[in-house]
Amino acid sequence: xxxxxxxxxxxxxxxxxxxxxxxxxxxxxxxxxxxxxxxxxxxxxxxxxxxxxxxxxxxxxxxxxxxxxxxxxxxxxxxxxxxxxxxxxxxxxxxxxxxxxxxxxxxxxxxxxxxxxxxxxxxxxxxxxxxxxxxxxxxxxxxxxxxxxxxxxxxxxxxxxxxxxxxxxxxxxxxxxxxxxxxxxxxxxxxxxxxxxxxxxxxxxxxxxxxxxxxxxxxxxxxxxxxxxxxxxxxxxxxxxxxxxxxxxxxxxxxxxxxxxxxxxxxxxxxxxxxxxxxxxxxxxxxxxxxxxxxxxxxxxxxxxxxxxxxxxxxxxxxxxxxxxxxxxxxxxxxxxxxxxxxxxxxxxxxxxxxxxxxxxxxxxxxxxxxxxxxxxxxxxxxxxxxxxxxxxxxxxxxxxxxxxxxxxxxxxxxxxxxxxxxxxxxxx
Amino acid sequence: xxxxxxxxxxxxxxxxxxxxxxxxxxxxxxxxxxxxxxxxxxxxxxxxxxxxxxxxxxxxxxxxxxxxxxxxxxxxxxxxxxxxxxxxxxxxxxxxxxxxxxxxxxxxxxxxxxxxxxxxxxxxxxxxxxxxxxxxxxxxxxxxxxxxxxxxxxxxxxxxxxxxxxxxxxxxxxxxxxxxxxxxxxxxxxxxxxxxxxxxxxxxxxxxxxxxxxxxxxxxxxxxxxxxxxxxxxxxxxxxxxxxxxxxxxxxxxxxxxxxxxxxxxxxxxxxxxxxxxxxxxxxxxxxxxxxxxxxxxxxxxxxxxxxxxxxxxxxxxxxxxxxxxxxxxxxxxxxxxxxxxxxxxxxxxxxxxxxxxx
Numbered sequence: 001x002x003x004x005x006x007x008x009x010x011x012x013x014x015x016x017x018x019x020x021x022x023x024x025x026x027x028x029x030x031x032x033x034x035x036x037x038x039x040x041x042x043x044x045x046x047x048x049x050x051x052x053x054x055x056x057x058x059x060x061x062x063x064x065x066x067x068x069x070x071x072x073x074x075x076x077x078x079x080x081x082x083x084x085x086x087x088x089x090x091x092x093x094x095x096x097x098x099x100x101x102x103x104x105x106x107x108x109x110x111x112x113x114x115x116x117x118x119x120x121x122x123x124x125x126x127x128x129x130x131x132x133x134x135x136x137x138x139x140x141x142x143x144x145x146x147x148x149x150x151x152x153x154x155x156x157x158x159x160x161x162x163x164x165x166x167x168x169x170x171x172x173x174x175x176x177x178x179x180x181x182x183x184x185x186x187x188x189x190x191x192x193x194x195x196x197x198x199x200x201x202x203x204x205x206x207x208x209x210x211x212x213x214x215x216x217x218x219x220x221x222x223x224x225x226x227x228x229x230x231x232x233x234x235x236x237x238x239x240x241x242x243x244x245x246x247x248x249x250x251x252x253x254x255x256x257x258x259x260x261x262x263x264x265x266x267x268x269x270x271x272x273x274x275x276x277x278x279x280x281x282x283x284x285x286x287x288x289x290x291x292x293x294x295x296x297x298x299x300x301x302x303x304x305x306x307x308x309x310x311x312x313x314x315x316x317x318x319x320x321x322x323x324x325x326x327x328x329x330x331x332x333x334x335x336x337x338x339x340x341x342x343x344x345x346x347x348x349x350x351x352x353x354x355x356x357x358x359x360x361x362x363x364x365x366x367x368x369x370x371x372x373x374x375x376x377x378x379x380x381x382x383x384x385x386x387x388x389x390x391x392x393x394x395x396x397x398x399x400x401x402x403x404x405x406x407x408x409x410x411x412x413x414x415x416x417x418x419x420x421x422x423x424x425x426x427x428x429x
Numbered sequence: 430x431x432x433x434x435x436x437x438x439x440x441x442x443x444x445x446x447x448x449x450x451x452x453x454x455x456x457x458x459x460x461x462x463x464x465x466x467x468x469x470x471x472x473x474x475x476x477x478x479x480x481x482x483x484x485x486x487x488x489x490x491x492x493x494x495x496x497x498x499x500x501x502x503x504x505x506x507x508x509x510x511x512x513x514x515x516x517x518x519x520x521x522x523x524x525x526x527x528x529x530x531x532x533x534x535x536x537x538x539x540x541x542x543x544x545x546x547x548x549x550x551x552x553x554x555x556x557x558x559x560x561x562x563x564x565x566x567x568x569x570x571x572x573x574x575x576x577x578x579x580x581x582x583x584x585x586x587x588x589x590x591x592x593x594x595x596x597x598x599x600x601x602x603x604x605x606x607x608x609x610x611x612x613x614x615x616x617x618x619x620x621x622x623x624x625x626x627x628x629x630x631x632x633x634x635x636x637x638x639x640x641x642x643x644x645x646x647x648x649x650x651x652x653x654x655x656x657x658x659x660x661x662x663x664x665x666x667x668x669x670x671x672x673x674x675x676x677x678x679x680x681x682x683x684x685x686x687x688x689x690x691x692x693x694x695x696x697x698x699x700x701x702x703x704x705x706x707x708x709x710x711x712x713x714x715x716x717x718x719x720x721x722x723x724x725x726x727x728x729x730x731x732x733x734x735x736x737x738x739x740x741x742x743x744x745x746x747x748x749x750x751x752x753x754x755x756x757x758x759x760x761x762x763x764x765x766x767x768x769x770x771x772x773x774x775x776x777x778x779x780x781x782x783x784x785x786x787x788x
Contacts (some may be wrong), residue, residue: 002513022509029510030487030488031486031488031489033468033485033486035486037470037479038468038472040464041464041467041468041472041487068439068440068526068559069444069557070465071437071438072440072442072473073468073469073472073473088438088440089433091432091433091434092433092434093432094432097432098529100527103643106430113430114435114786130527131463131495131526132525132529134492135495135530163491164491165464166491178743264503342555360664372510372511372514375484377508409713427451
């Protein structure tokens with residue numbers, strides 16, 4: 001029986017990225033489709049794909065125009081009790097539509113029909129295109145203009161081009177920018193800050209809210225908390241943006257260039273020292289200092305309390321969770337835990353983390369969910385105590401599970417504390 | 430507006446049908462896509478995915494692969510995977526991307542067979558057609574290619590054709606087999622091709638004494654097998670006790686509409702008429718999917734759109750509707766309220782599994 005491919009992280013760290021094994025580089029092999037790889041192949045099936053992300057806009061409806069196959073999984077979003085129910089519409093294309101391009105006329109007609117039939121009238125119509133339009137180079141700007149002229153409703157386009165996943169603007173980057181494209185320049189309000197990065201809010205207990213509020217920023221604005229399009233326009237009045245996810249950098253550029261709103265980027269981390277350092281840097285950039293001491297001290301105490309427990313635990317860490325896998329692995333190792341396995345695709349951007357992990361735990365194994373050899377993956381009996389991430393949970397059915405995939409995003413000291421609480425629960429503490 | 434779905438979601442596409450038919454046959458299946466179609470299939474259209482692992486892969490197409498038509502790279506990747514997996518065959522399944530770039534599937538098949546040295550099937554599915562078309566293509570192609578010449582025929586061996594989870598809403602064939610055993614009152618050896626059966630069973634298809642076609646998707650290959658091996662077939666669906674109970678309940682109504690795959694619907698119609706006795710209700714069958722003349726009766730309708738369905742109910746003065754609960758979304762509240770609704774999930778429509786009580 002063949003075995004799943006895995007490599008010791010020390011071995012990987014000793015190689016230049018150009019020498020990394022093909023099994024770890026998705027463009028060099030077929031993409032294995034297992035439940036652990038679902039988030040890669042179909043981000044919408046778990047968490048957020050472009051479709052669900054596009055519906056983050058308040059009062060929006062979405063028209064997906066595509067062959068039927070592209071909208072198939074969306075029916076899971078549109079149940080009558082779902083918040084997305086009655087907000088998703090499909091214009092099914094047949095081969096003649098594609099060959100003749102006649103569907104472009106139908107899109108405008110469909111928008112008109114939706115505008116007339118939906119009550120209350122939609123505040124925004126999102127036109128969602130697929131790989132077909134990526135290849136046909138459909139002029140989406142024109143379709144948006146025509147649809148707006150016909151319906152008198154603001155329209156925007158978003159693209160679900162899986163083909164461009166590794167391109168200059170991957171779909172999840174593009175949609176983050178598209179969602180802000182209806183903002184118009186407005187006078188600045190120094191008490192407003194935008195939080196960019198996610199399609200759901202940060203966990204309500206996150207200290208970032210109170211830290212910024214105490215520093216005079218009374219309005220912390222997140223798209224997912226907007227109730228209507230009037231409130232949405234307040235995003236254009238922000239003093240600055242906090243970017244919490246690198247996939248929002250393009251959106252931040254849009255804010256900078258079109259709305260003259262600058263951005264500060266923070267990297268989510270589960271390491272106490274890094275969290276403290278990031279707040280210190282942020283504090284230096286703001287007119288009022290941030291006092292994170294009480295939060296730091298609480299988190300420090302919790303880390304100390306958990307040190308002994310963690311030193312007896314072995315983890316497997318996946319990439320389908322609310323944590324970046326290499327960063328999470330390093331954080332756990334530095335807290336004294338053992339990390340036996342990481343399931344993720346390495347990249348040059350992660351090289352520093354990979355080397356840091358290798359220095360502490362050279363025998364940590366790295367495997368890619370997408371490698372065809374994962375068809376033969378067998379867990380080593382009793383090795384893993386806790387699997388973090390729904391992919392790692394899939395590989396280790398007998399271990400304790402922490403999917404760590406909640407819609408409410410963990411961040412900062414709150415993120416670290418929520419991780420420790422989840423570990424407690426997994427251990428039955 | 431034709432083609433606009435305001436209430437329903439798209440049904441399972443042709444590519445899902447192909448993969449569903451081949452899923453348990455021990456092949457290396459490559460969906461020729463960028464990842465999304467594979468994700469849709471696995472995450473939504475394949476209920477066996479979490480319990481029965483399969484060598485199913487996405488080609489992982491990227492924009493430059495599509496623009497430059499780099500079929501050779503696909504074949505190289507398939508070759509590497511085949512060396513590891515040792516499959517019985519390679520299947521390449523089309524999606525909208527190869528449709529738009531007009532991939533030469535025949536050429537791709539020849540290239541792959543030459544490089545991999547194993548039988549290669551390819552399906553120019555486009556994602557614009559429906560699952561039953563894909564199932565039908567895949568069953569026909571697989572039986573034509575791998576069904577071996579007549580061996581000894583077993584009188585008690587029955588082959589079931591068209592047994593896909595997309596129609597059955599079940600991941601195993603045991604309930605289906607139990608229902609058939611009960612209905613026939615005989616000790617039969619039953620093979621549901623492609624469901625709880627593999628490549629070797631398919632290769633021995635000629636040993637079946639007869640075939641039972643339980644969905645229209647199995648009809649084309651039943652005809653092929655009749656022509657090639659002389660195996661007779663019949664169209665029938667082994668009704669479970671739960672479905673028999675629904676038929677009895679429906680028999681109290683006068684105007685009945687059944688919306689499902691045609692073979693299940695037709696068997697139910699026959700059962701309802703039998704249960705109704707002298708009360709002879711009017712029963713129509715409507716389906717969004719393939720319908721064969723062999724089962725067609727006056728008043729039956731093929732549905733092209735959700736508007737077709739809502740109009741049919743609006744104008745048909747029906748008192749009882751049997752079908753998937755998702756369909757109710759397409760009806761006006763007035764029509765929903767006046768109908769007695771009996772739910773029979775159709776996985777290809779809503780992704781709802783058949784509840785145990787109806788299996």
